[in-house]
Amino acid sequence: MNAAAEAFLREAAATAANGELHQIVRKGVEHYDAAVERGRARFLDWEAARQRCRKIKREAIDRLDLYLEEFERRVNERGGHVFWAETAEDACRYVTDLAARAGVRTVVKSKSMVSEEIRLNAALETRGIKVWETDLGEFIVQLREEPPFHIVTPAMHLTRRQIAALFREKLGGVQTEDPQELTAVARRELRRAFFSAEMGVTGANFLVADSGAIAITTNEGNARLCSSLPRIHVAIAGIEKVIPRAEDLALLWPVLATAGTGQAITCYNTLVTGPRTASEPDGPEEFHVVLLDNGRSRLLADPEQREVLHCIRCGACLNACPVFRTIGGHAYGTIYSGPIGSVLTPHLRGLAEFQHLSFASSLCGACAVVCPVKIDLPRHLLQNRRNAIAAGLRPAQERTGFRLWRWAMENDRRFTMFGWAARFGWKMARRAGLAGTALDPARRWTKAREMPEIPRHSFRALWRKTHGAG
Amino acid sequence: MKEVALFIPCFVDQLLPEIGMDMARVLQRAGCAVNFFEEQTCCGQPAFNSGYWQDARPLAERFVRVFSRAEAVVCPSGSCTAMVRRFYPDLLAGTPAAEEAKRLAERVFEFSEFLVNVAGVTDIGASFPHRVTYHDACHTLRELGIREEPRRLLRGVRGLTLVEMANAEECCGFGGTFSTKFPMISAAMGETKAAGAERAGAEYVTSTDPSCLLQLDGILRRRKSQVRTIHLASILARTEADGTNSGNQE
Numbered sequence: 001m002n003a004a005a006e007a008f009l010r011e012a013a014a015t016a017a018n019g020e021l022h023q024i025v026r027k028g029v030e031h032y033d034a035a036v037e038r039g040r041a042r043f044l045d046w047e048a049a050r051q052r053c054r055k056i057k058r059e060a061i062d063r064l065d066l067y068l069e070e071f072e073r074r075v076n077e078r079g080g081h082v083f084w085a086e087t088a089e090d091a092c093r094y095v096t097d098l099a100a101r102a103g104v105r106t107v108v109k110s111k112s113m114v115s116e117e118i119r120l121n122a123a124l125e126t127r128g129i130k131v132w133e134t135d136l137g138e139f140i141v142q143l144r145e146e147p148p149f150h151i152v153t154p155a156m157h158l159t160r161r162q163i164a165a166l167f168r169e170k171l172g173g174v175q176t177e178d179p180q181e182l183t184a185v186a187r188r189e190l191r192r193a194f195f196s197a198e199m200g201v202t203g204a205n206f207l208v209a210d211s212g213a214i215a216i217t218t219n220e221g222n223a224r225l226c227s228s229l230p231r232i233h234v235a236i237a238g239i240e241k242v243i244p245r246a247e248d249l250a251l252l253w254p255v256l257a258t259a260g261t262g263q264a265i266t267c268y269n270t271l272v273t274g275p276r277t278a279s280e281p282d283g284p285e286e287f288h289v290v291l292l293d294n295g296r297s298r299l300l301a302d303p304e305q306r307e308v309l310h311c312i313r314c315g316a317c318l319n320a321c322p323v324f325r326t327i328g329g330h331a332y333g334t335i336y337s338g339p340i341g342s343v344l345t346p347h348l349r350g351l352a353e354f355q356h357l358s359f360a361s362s363l364c365g366a367c368a369v370v371c372p373v374k375i376d377l378p379r380h381l382l383q384n385r386r387n388a389i390a391a392g393l394r395p396a397q398e399r400t401g402f403r404l405w406r407w408a409m410e411n412d413r414r415f416t417m418f419g420w421a422a423r424f425g426w427k428m429a430r431r432a433g434l435a436g437t438a439l440d441p442a443r444r445w446t447k448a449r450e451m452p453e454i455p456r457h458s459f460r461a462l463w464r465k466t467h468g469a470g
Numbered sequence: 471m472k473e474v475a476l477f478i479p480c481f482v483d484q485l486l487p488e489i490g491m492d493m494a495r496v497l498q499r500a501g502c503a504v505n506f507f508e509e510q511t512c513c514g515q516p517a518f519n520s521g522y523w524q525d526a527r528p529l530a531e532r533f534v535r536v537f538s539r540a541e542a543v544v545c546p547s548g549s550c551t552a553m554v555r556r557f558y559p560d561l562l563a564g565t566p567a568a569e570e571a572k573r574l575a576e577r578v579f580e581f582s583e584f585l586v587n588v589a590g591v592t593d594i595g596a597s598f599p600h601r602v603t604y605h606d607a608c609h610t611l612r613e614l615g616i617r618e619e620p621r622r623l624l625r626g627v628r629g630l631t632l633v634e635m636a637n638a639e640e641c642c643g644f645g646g647t648f649s650t651k652f653p654m655i656s657a658a659m660g661e662t663k664a665a666g667a668e669r670a671g672a673e674y675v676t677s678t679d680p681s682c683l684l685q686l687d688g689i690l691r692r693r694k695s696q697v698r699t700i701h702l703a704s705i706l707a708r709t710e711a712d713g714t715n716s717g718n719q720e
């Protein structure tokens with residue numbers, strides 16, 4: 001087992017036993033559940049909306065090259081720059097070089113999972129640049145020096161009290177536990193940062209090909225400040241974020257909001273089309289878009305799993321996932337957690353290191369039901385598993401076990417015999433007092449659960465008795 | 471009279487045989503002629519879900535062969551039914567068995583949907599004077615789209631009070647080999663579910679999937695809960711003549 005898998009097992013077991021964390025996460029998730037249900041009810045036909053969104057994303061992904069080039073052309077026409085980053089390093093280097101050239105000392109950032117994926121903050125900080133996360137949740141987890149807990153709700157795992165204690169410790173002299181006052185404290189800090197920053201970094205929820213615009217969605221308005229106050233605006237987005245037309249936003253915006261938080265529409269939806277023009281009094285002097293591949297084109301090349309690129313990062317599958325609810329976001333040890341993280345990470349960061357995540361699911365299917373672009377997540381988990389076996393990444397013992405199991409199951413007499421032996425063996429083990437000990441053959445079950453009473457006869461034996469041989 | 475072939479999942483055959491016997495009794499009472507093909511073993515789902523498709527495939531082909539002569543196939547597990555109906559097409563795509571599998575998929579039914587939608591039965595004359603909550607097994611609900619059928623059957627049982635859990639549709643945490651690959655996650659999920667059943671004030675939690683019940687039974691007994699588990703077929707097999715016997719898994 002590799003280090004990532006070991007860490008996952010350890011962290012997941014620890015958080016699975018953390019009842020306090022479950023309560024906090026459940027409260028957050030159930031709040032969303034209720035809101036999302038109300039939100040879906042506002043649609044005349046939610047199912048039709050999902051279908052339509054899927055069609056839009058599919059159209060974009062199937063002709064990704066064309067739409068990306070169209071997007072680039074339009075951005076260039078308005079004086080913006082587009083950088084094609086093949087890897088995380090390429091993307092970081094572009095942004096840090098740009099910052100160094102322009103003498104940037106302070107960067108303000110709005111929430112961007114892609115910037116987490118490429119670890120941009122660390123890259124900027126090693127060049128001596130101060131980075132401010134300006135989304136309240138991100139600001140909180142940045143103060144805690146930890147990654148976001150959830151794609152949409154980075155500080156979902158923290159209570160008001162914990163945040164108050166954090167502010168007291170890090171910001172000094174804050175004597176309140178009132179959420180509004182705490183928010184005001186953060187706002188005071190952030191306003192100063194907004195005015196001093198020379199560069200603003202944002203993500204992009206959508207890249208609009210026909211208008212060369214980026215669409216950013218926030219509830220706090222912080223992306224507007226990041227993209228308009230500093231002299232330079234850099235937007236970073238995965239290549240899969242492109243959509244064909246501006247009019248597609250008429251559906252994608254409300255669907256993203258509804259699936260993510262249950263809102264009819266997110267508070268601030270911003271379209272940025274480029275740097276300030278001669279006739280405009282304000283706005284950035286420079287506008288850059290970094291298009292990140294970082295493994296996405298590998299996924300694009302796989303017709304079976306390409307649809308994973310439809311994801312609009314609404315976070316609905318995390319909220320619906322009983323595994324996420326049980327172990328939380330940090331245990332995954334990845335940027336993207338929950339079902340989409342378990343499907344995507346093995347593609348972005350290697351099956352060898354992250355295949356274990358695809359196995360850490362009961363395949364309950366709750367994620368597929370809520371996904372607004374209808375990604376069949378359980379099926380992709382199954383395909384990742386199959387690919388892991390095909391690549392020889394699972395323990396030899398398991399492989400041999402399944403081969404033996406198959407041999408037994410290919411013949412009903414062998415099945416009957418093996419079944420009898422297993423039942424007999426378990427009964428003997430229990431009679432010998434092994435149940436619950438280290439030698440218990442079923443200890444992975446019995447550690448947290450009771451075994452069923454083992455019946456004397458199998459079904460087929462009972463059937464023969466009552467109905468005769470078939 | 472409808473001819474029905476029993477699809478007895480491998481673990482039901484070995485660990486929970488009474489569920490199979492109860493299902494057979496209920497089907498007979500519903501007027502079906504019931505057969506059991508002894509050649510059947512496992513549908514291949516454990517290997518399929520674990521990624522060992524090459525080991526699952528011959529078992530799927532074998533299953534299709536064994537049941538090709540059946541008019542209708544009825545199974546007490548939504549998950550095993552889903553394997554045949556929803557996942558065989560993927561697994562057997564491009565093999566000579568693909569066509570036969572597609573035909574078979576249309577004749578394989580989960581027990582409650584067979585009773586309600588095919589046999590047209592919602593009252594089988596059962597009696598079970600207890601407070602019962604229904605756990606929506608994941609594959610029954612989300613792969614087969616069965617939500618109302620088991621509830622309709624339960625409402626038809628004399629003396630039974632159906633109480634709903636707030637988290638009726640949440641996974642119990644079993645997930646096949648997931649339960650032993652990640653025992654701590656699986657058990658914590660089971661605890662959440664078990665707590666839901668307790669909060670609902672149920673004496674019994676029932677379901678259309680014996681594997682969920684295996685998990686919940688193990689969890690409930692470990693936490694010394696008063697709530698017990700019983701398969702839907704075992705409830706429907708009880709008549710007033712049986713008195714107020716309790717579940718099959720105690």
